[in-house]
Amino acid sequence: MRSLAIYALLGCMYCGVLPLQAQTPTPAATPAAAAANANPDVRFRALEEHEQRGAVLKIRDQLLFERSEKDKRERAIAGLRNALQGTLMNPDDTQKLAGLVTLWQDANSLYDEVKRANYRQLELITLIGNAKLSAGMLPQVASFLLDAEKQTTQLGDNQKKQQEHLLSFGQPIIMAICNVPPPRSFITHSGITMRLCGQGKEWFYVSEQPITEAQYQAVIQPQAGDSAKAPATDSPSPAKTDVSLTNAIRFCGMLTRLEQRNLLLPNISRANRYPPIPKAGNENHTYVLPDNNQLNILSLTSYTPSCAIWINSPWLPNDSDTERALERFAVSFNIVWDPRRLFAESTTFGELPFARYPQLGFVIVTHRNTGWYLRWQHLLDKMDAANAEQPLNTPE
Structure with missing residues (x-):
């Protein structure tokens, strides 16, 4: 009986009825997971x-x-x-x-x-x-x-x-x-009205009237912190007369420096926001006395100043005696234009540069580009101001 029990146990072990050792079943891996385990770079x-x-x-x-x-x-x-x-x-x-x-x-x-x-x-x-x-x-x-x-x-x-x-x-x-042609007229920062004269390449600006007492003092002796602006007054100022050619030239030099200080050339510090217009040279922004060529143009127009004016060109005598006298004393005369004939019957005559008369004053002229660039600067300043007033489009 005992032998029968032993054979029965061996038979069960052989047929696999009883496991020799307890084992935990392992789940079968999916094909995609198996491929991923084999090669991590495989994509689904x-x-x-x-x-x-x-x-x-x-x-x-x-x-x-x-x-x-x-x-x-x-x-x-x-x-x-x-x-x-x-x-x-x-x-x-x-x-x-x-x-x-x-x-x-x-x-x-x-x-x-x-x-x-x-x-x-x-x-x-x-x-x-x-x-x-x-x-x-x-x-x-x-x-x-x-x-x-x-x-x-x-x-x-x-x-x-x-x-x-x-x-x-x-x-x-x-x-x-x-x-675009230059404007017919413009007003300087110093309050001097300049009007266009001539035509084509002969265009230039001339002061609408002889320089006045107020304009002369504003430039020659400006107030502290002043930029030589014309004084605000209701009564018109008389023309500056009794002035020599030397003082008139000095006035032009001071006026040029004051105006150029205010007349900024275009496209400076504007970050290329405007067209690159060629910049004119400094000679186009200077104020000088008229020369003989400009006098010829003025005499053909309706321009008639209220007093005789200096012309910054030498006067040449018509007779040999006067010419020899000028050479003998080493002096030179400049032209004075007197369209109203305040001094004599001739509209032009010669005078020493340091001469001064109550009927003698001066006008100023400047290149035609001066008015063009001044208008250009005013336009860009106006556009800059308009852009500065526009609200920024910031997201809410």
Whole structure:
């Protein structure tokens, strides 16, 4: 009986009814997990398709955006050309200048937009290149990427043409600005009214009347902290007479320094916000006495000063005796213009530079560009002030 029990136990062990050792069952690994354990770089197919779809959608949206922006720029460039023609027809020179400056700024803004589009084009090309590297790409996706690459290249070519158009558009604007004639008159910072005289290349400005007592004192002896502005008074000041040629020239030099201090040349400290108009030399912003050539032009106009005036050109005698006398005493005479014949029957005669008479005063002249640049500066100052008053568009 005992032997039977032993055989039965051995039989159970052989047939596997009773385990020799207790073991914990291990769950079967999934194929994807097994592959991931074997190679950590393996990607899930569904995830790859999702990423490809996201990249394609981003490329598609960016292409739609760039095409829309390209069309907007085309319409804006065409609008600039039409606006330029309308601006050139404006009879008001100041308004014409302001319109031309605005057009130049608009063209510059469009040019900056094209530059930003160029950067976005490079980014789009990179996106397309990365998307083409994906494995297992569907045929329709590959076809779309090839077409997107072609469209992106065409956008780049179009942007180059737009840049060329905008650059060429800026030159006519600058030429139109320079061709605007100088104003018929202007008032200096010192309160002297200057009026345009002559025509064409012979244009120059002359003071509307002889320099007055108040204007002379404001320049020669300005108050502390004063910028030689004309004193505010209701009664007109008489002409400054009894003045020598030397003192009149001294007045012109002081006036020039005071005016140039206020007349800032364009495009200085303006951060290229305005067209780069060629700067005139200092000789175009000086105030001097008229010379003999300008006297000839003044005598042909209706300009008639209230007193005799100095002319900063030598007087040449008509007879040999006077000429020999001048050489003998080593003196020279300057021209005095007397259109009202206050001194004699002749409208011009010669006088020593240090001579002074109650009927003798002076007028001043300046280059035609002085008025042009002064108006230009006033326009830019006004535009700067208008921009400073505009509220900033800050996000809420």
